[in-house]
Amino acid sequence: MLDSIKIKLQYWLPKLALTRLAGWGAEKQAGGLTRLVVKAFARYYRVNMQEAQNPDLASYATFNEFFVRPLREGARPILAEPHVLTLPADGAISQLGPIHGDQIFQAKGHHYSLEALLAGNYLLAELFRNGLFATTYLAPSDYHRVHMPCDGTLREMIYVPGDLFSVNPLTAANVPNLFARNERVICVFDTAIGPMVQILVGATIVGSIETVWAGTVTPPREGIIKRWTYPAEGMADAIELAKGEEMGRFKLGSTVINLFTPGSVQFAPQLHNGTITRMGAAFAEIAAVPNAAATPQT
Template identity: 75%
Template sequence: MLDSIKIRLQYLLPKQGLTRLAGWGAERRGAMLTQWVIKAFAWYYKVDMKEAQDPEFSAYPTFNEFFVRPLRDGARPVVSGLDMLCLPADGAVSQLGPITDGKLFQAKGHFYSLEALLAGNYQLAERFKEGLFATTYLAPRDYHRVHMPCDGVLREMIYVPGDLFSVNPLTAANVPNLFARNERVICVFDTEFGPMVQILVGATIVGSIETVWSGTVTPPREGIIKRWTYPAANDEAAITLEKGQEMGRFKLGSTVINLFAANQVAFVPQLSSGTVTRMGAPFAEALRLHAAEPVTSENVI
């Protein structure tokens, strides 16, 4: 009964207004009030401040600065190896697996369309047909910077307006098409392992989504799809990010979705729904199918 009330409230409450209010409050410098809010939040969600670059609450004049606090050096070692990809974020695996018939598994019998997730971009969706996806949920207590699973060259960023439902496990199990209906920022990369997409999904009271190359992407929330394109690797203006490098952040928690093309990588076997994740730990390994092919002029890289 309580769960159904929580879900119904999400449909009824003014999520956009609540999110604007939360974003405004999180940027205020409220001195003692801000410190009280930060301490109460850290206590309630059991935030481990020993991992922070600065573990003292007084180091954070706003709630947002506390929320996107950097970690101390060495707190998240990045898995080595040219064939290994690393986890992009702290959190927990919501779901992962194959993209089958153009659909991704959400939870509890719910599936959603790859094309809808990619804002109707059927050409981009075709590149991930029969590929793999992974959905990582970042709880309020988690580190909220998102990093690169592998080296990549940014080719496109798409802002998609949408709803701002919560993205916690309860909502994922009860709101159809959750990730294809929420606000999101789609980032498309060229990588050694084929095309890779990393999607930052907005949610209720997520005051801001930012990327390292563009700063704040949202707000403002103008209600229209926006698209930016970037040069290829051989251009001196190309934006290249390395494995483990920060690529974006949430100001209040949310979800990251990764898409990989077919026959390029395989997720490490220890990952499954509910697995706790730590940025930099093993995520996937290259299949390297081309290693078995004869060397010809067509497949020499």
């Protein structure tokens, strides 16, 4: 009964207004009130501040500054083996496995399509048909910076407006097409294993989604799809990121989705639904290196 009420509230509540309010409050320097909120949040969610570069809760001027706190050096060692991809974020595996045709598994009874997730870009979607996907949920207590699973050159970024449903496991199990209907930032990379997509999914009270190359992508929320393209590897102004390097962050938590082409990788055997993830640990092994890794420009 309680779960049913929670789901209905997801539809009834003014999610955009709540998100704007949360984003506004999280950026305010409110002195003692900010310190009180940060301390209460850290205590309630049992945030491990010993991993933070700055463990002093009282030193954070805004809630967002605390929320996107960097980790101390060495807190998340990056596996150096060149054939191993590393996990992009702290959190938990929501789902992972094969993409059946163009269908991605969301939760029991729910699938969504590649084309819907990729905002109708059928040429891009075609590359990942029968490939692999992984969905990582970031809880409020987690480290909220997102990193690269492998070396990559950014080729395209697409901002897709959408709903702001919560992305917790309860909502994923009950709201159809959740990740294809929520706001998201789609990042397409050229890599040694071919095209790889990393998607930052928005949610209720996620004040903003940021990338290291563009800064704040959202807000503003203008209700239109936006698309940016970038130079190829080796060209002037190409954006090249190394394995383990930060690529984006959430100001209040959400979900990361990775897409891999067919036959390119095999997920680490210890990963399954519910596995706790730590950025930099083993994500997948390279299964094959394609002859060409061209990402279509549409």
